[in-house]
Amino acid sequence: MADRTAPGYAARSADRGERMPTPLVQRPRLLHELPAHWADRAPDAEALASDGRRLTWRDLHARADLLRGALHTAGVGPGSRVAVVGRNSLACLETVLAAAGAGAATAILNWRLAPPELAHVVADSGASVLFADADVLDTVRTALGTLDAPPRLIVTGDPAEPGDPAEPDDGAETYASLLARAEPLAARDGLDPDDTCVILYTSGTTGSPKGAELTHRGLLEQSASLLAVLPMGPADRSLAVLPFFHVGGVCYVVTALLAGAPTVVLREATPEAMCAAVADGATHLLLVPAMLPGILAGGPAAAAAFAGLRYCLYGASPMPLPVLRRALALFPDVGFLQLYGMTELSGAATALTPEVHRDPVQAHRLVSAGRPMPGVEARVVDPHTRADLPPGERGELWIRSPGRMKGYLGNPAATAETVTGDGWLRTGDLARIDEDGFVFVEDRLKDLIITGGENVCPAEVERVLAEHPAVAEVAVVGVPDEKWGEAVRAVLVAAGAAPIDEAELRAYCRERLAGFKCPKAVEVVAALPRNATGKIDKNALRAAASAG
Secondary structure, eight states: OOOTTSTTOOEEGGGGTOOOOOOOTTOOSSGGGHHHHHHTTOTTSEEEEETTEEEEHHHHHHHHHHHHHHHHHTTOOTTOEEEEESSSOHHHHHHHHHHHHTTOEEEEEOTTSOHHHHHHHHHHHTOSEEEEEGGGHHHHHHHHTTOSSOOEEEEEOSSOSTTOTTSOSSOOOBHHHHHHTOOOOOOOSSOOTTSEEEEEEOOOSSSSOOEEEEEHHHHHHHHHHHHTTSOOOTTSOEEEOSOTTSHHHHHHHHHHHHHTOOEEEOSSOOHHHHHHHHHTTOOEEEEOGGGHHHHHTTHHHHHHHHTTOSEEEEESSOOOHHHHHHHHHHOTTSEEEEEEEEGGGTEEEEEEOHHHHTOGGGGGGGGSOOEEOTTOEEEEEOTTTOOBOOTTOOEEEEEEOTTOOSEETTOHHHHHHHBOTTSOEEEEEEEEEOTTOOEEEEEEGGGOEEETTEEEOHHHHHHHHHTSTTEEEEEEEEEEETTTEEEEEEEEEESSSSOOOHHHHHHHHHTTSOGGGSOSEEEEOSSOOBOTTSOBOHHHHHHHHHHO
């Protein structure tokens, strides 16, 4: 056994005696082989469904071949890149599979971007073909109008059939017309599992967004690791609600494809739509914590529908403990599984299992991110010296995982800053690892508040404030202060109509926190700003506070 008390102990899945991913019989080595793999075994079983459309594994395999033929005619081949922008759709997944089999990569872009932002990522991706949802066509055309060499534009709509009312009436080239002219083309031979097949852009909270190059091997190995801790198979039904430009969107679908589980794709992830899909047979769901309060507020009918899930996975941001406790009590038969990961890791790296969620002896670990999944290593290092830290001490979390990206597209300098020579990815997160290998992600290093020479982790203050009955949501940031350098500021959403007593709230904090950690200022707002992936936008909060 590893000595977990020794300095520099790195949490590894193998140390715990957990089973490693059990590979499928002749598990595909390449992403685009998944439809054919399952079509050989259950050709008429459902693979994907959305808005009343249903594709079997045979259908999905055939449509990917057909689109690959169209891409070949458009000049897309090994090393090429295409891009997709729009709400979740079957066309996006077909494009990923078709391009991967051509030796090309698909950049999935954030449809919420403003035209200048969208123009930047389209140009950065180097896409020669852009598939754009009709719903965002005006923004896309404005963005492309600023580029010297815009990609060929194909307009998609779901369902992608001739005469679809979502298609434009101005003569633009459509997805349906592209497929109607195409001849099927089988996937290329000799493709490398380490080829890039998906490009996802980071949220861009520090500088311009960077395109993380995800490989066939990385996506499939990460999915296999998740399936080692998450029972899922052809008898289950997965629900995809997160946007596909988010790592928890498209990469979670890859996990279901690897498991042979049919996936229901939602274009609009409303609480009503999610509950309806669960009532219709969905067994697995991955959401961000901000979505769960909407489910809990949906009343008895919503609760009864949601209770039909087998597993509710969540991640991307911390889950407020009061919300989690309420969900655990309301849905006693649902297995809750927390995931921690990054775009650069092709998804999750650690998992807090359902068993730990419901173990009263381990209640203190509900605020942890769990332990590294099979095949993943985690360590905490001093961010300045890069020396390993002993269990319990805070430092920067480093992860080594087979799901790690190849690098940032066209940005070797940023890649070298993030990935070490021996394969560790610097997450930029402040964390500690306990003696049993549980990872506690405290905050982003860049969000650490230094006030009067003392370090304050915003997440620690947020956890205390979130327990107050008058607080529904909270974010804590550091703002410039002439005396202390930075001051702790709490921005709150009230839980009810009654005004929040700021003096009482500060007294509540002083009973539970050191004085220097207590908020110097409290602001109550109607809603916290969030970025496109559902995370609280602390940059916006800091900017607003500084401007004020």
